[in-house]
Amino acid sequence: MEKNYSFTVPEVRTKQRIDKYISNFIENASRTKVKKAIDLGFVTVNGEPVKSNYIVKPEDEIDIELDYPGEAGYTS
Numbered sequence: 001m002e003k004n005y006s007f008t009v010p011e012v013r014t015k016q017r018i019d020k021y022i023s024n025f026i027e028n029a030s031r032t033k034v035k036k037a038i039d040l041g042f043v044t045v046n047g048e049p050v051k052s053n054y055i056v057k058p059e060d061e062i063d064i065e066l067d068y069p070g071e072a073g074y075t076s
């Protein structure tokens with residue numbers, strides 16, 4: 001099963017890596033699963049792929065495609 005998410009980052013008070021930010025935003029999305037999605041290019045910010053250490057900024061447009069266990073690209 002694949003789920004797509006799109007959202008805009010509101011004002012942020014502290015610097016936060018995108019992998020941590022997304023794992024806090026999406027229920028049941030572990031940081032490991034999010035990092036795999038980032039590494040595979042399934043996470044973009046403002047239309048561009050990013051690395052897991054990208055620091056989110058206000059007004060960033062984040063698009064995410066997450067597969068769940070058993071799906072291609074995410075098997076253990």
